[in-house]
Amino acid sequence: NAGVTQTPKFHILKTGQSMTLQCAQDMNHGYMSWYRQDPGMGLRLIYYSAAAGTTDKEVPNGYNVSRLNTEDFPLRLVSAAPSQTSVYLCASSQRPRRYFGPGTRLTVL
Amino acid sequence: AQSVAQPEDQVNVAEGNPLTVKCTYSVSGNPYLFWYVQYPNRGLQFLLKYITGDNLVKGSYGFEAEFNKSQTSFHLKKPSALVSDSALYFCAVRDPHAGNNRKLIWGLGTSLAVNP
Numbered sequence: 001n002a003g004v005t006q007t008p009k010f011h012i013l014k015t016g017q018s019m020t021l022q023c024a025q026d027m028n029h030g031y032m033s034w035y036r037q038d039p040g041m042g043l044r045l046i047y048y049s050a051a052a053g054t055t056d057k058e059v060p061n062g063y064n065v066s067r068l069n070t071e072d073f074p075l076r077l078v079s080a081a082p083s084q085t086s087v088y089l090c091a092s093s094q095r096p097r098r099y100f101g102p103g104t105r106l107t108v109l
Numbered sequence: 110a111q112s113v114a115q116p117e118d119q120v121n122v123a124e125g126n127p128l129t130v131k132c133t134y135s136v137s138g139n140p141y142l143f144w145y146v147q148y149p150n151r152g153l154q155f156l157l158k159y160i161t162g163d164n165l166v167k168g169s170y171g172f173e174a175e176f177n178k179s180q181t182s183f184h185l186k187k188p189s190a191l192v193s194d195s196a197l198y199f200c201a202v203r204d205p206h207a208g209n210n211r212k213l214i215w216g217l218g219t220s221l222a223v224n225p
Contacts, residue, residue, distance in 0.1 A: 004152070042217035043153075043199065089152060096141060096160060096203075098213070100152035 001026050006090050006101035013080045013108045021075045021104050023090030031093040032073040034065070036086040037103070043089070049073060080108040111136045113202050115216035122190045123224050130185040130219045132174075132200030141203040142183040143213065144174055148196045156198075159183060170194070190223045197221075 007022045025032065033048035047059050049067040059065055062084060064076040073092075077084055085108045090101040112135045122128045134140055144156040157168025164176040174185045185198060200216040 006152075040217065043215040045212065048212070091153075096143070096158055097155045098145075098153070100145075100154070102150075102152045 003027065004090055004092055004099050004101035006088075006104050008104060009102065010105045011107070013077070013106065015081060015108060017080050018076065018078055019080070021077070021088055021090075021106070023073045023075065023101060024071050025073075025092040025099070026071065027092060027094065027099065028070060029092035029094050029099075030070065032067070033091050033093070033098075034073070034075045035089045035091065036084075037089055038086050046075065046088075077106075077108075082108045084108050111202065111204055111214050113200055113214050113216040115198075115200055115219045117219050118217075119220045119222065121222045121224065124192050125189050128187050128190040128194070128221065128223070130198050130200075130221060132183045132185065132216060133181050134183065134200075134202045134214075135181065136202050136204050136214075138204070139178075142174075142176060143201040143203075144168065144172070144183075144185050145199045145201065146170075146196050147199065147218075153199065156185070190221075192223045192225050195221055195223045 004025045030051040034046040035043045037043050047065050052067050052070045088104045091098045114133045142159040145153040146156050147153045156172050157166050159166045159176045167173045172187050174183055176183050197218045197220050199218045201213040203213050
């Protein structure tokens with residue numbers, strides 16, 4: 001199994017641009033989630049999905065998510081802002097463990 | 110409100126010495142507790158968990174953690190530190206009464222530096 005994969009590893013955006021962070025898992029996990037990791041802030045949950053086709057909480061402003069199938073869980077930055085500069089971590093879960101991807105380091109100028 | 114505290118931003122130990130990374134929590138009822146490790150430029154990896162049973166939990170890479178209900182703590186320990194243990198360590202807690210909501214509450218992380 002490849003586990004949880006994320007692309008790209010690094011990216012630089014200009015304010016107002018949009019992009020999609022890709023996340024995929026091949027473990028047939030139902031639960032997937034996105035976090036952002038910032039110095040001094042720990043891990044902050046952005047969104048989670050309990051299963052393909054479901055939405056479980058309100059998506060924070062500036063982000064868009066979709067869960068069309070079990071494997072993929074892309075996170076879209078609609079109109080990037082410097083406050084979204086962060087390391088984004090994707091995870092999938094099989095109780096009680098979470099499996100994390102390697103992360104995407106995103107800089108918004 | 111549920112919360113997790115890791116009181117130390119940084120822990121420094123010499124190689125071969127025992128290490129402790131502290132974690133305290135505030136959750137109603139009996140919590141599910143976790144430790145994750147993040148090596149430089151890599152994603153988080155599961156180390157160990159406490160759900161129920163023996164208060165001393167053994168995990169990956171020789172780490173263990175002790176659940177102490179009276180002190181609401183779940184400190185991570187290792188008898189003899191290795192330089193390769195240098196990483197960022199996160200403690201997390203889940204409310205077992207949260208039903209299908211698997212949301213974890215995360216500590217801010219503790220950076221462990223093991224000096225040769």
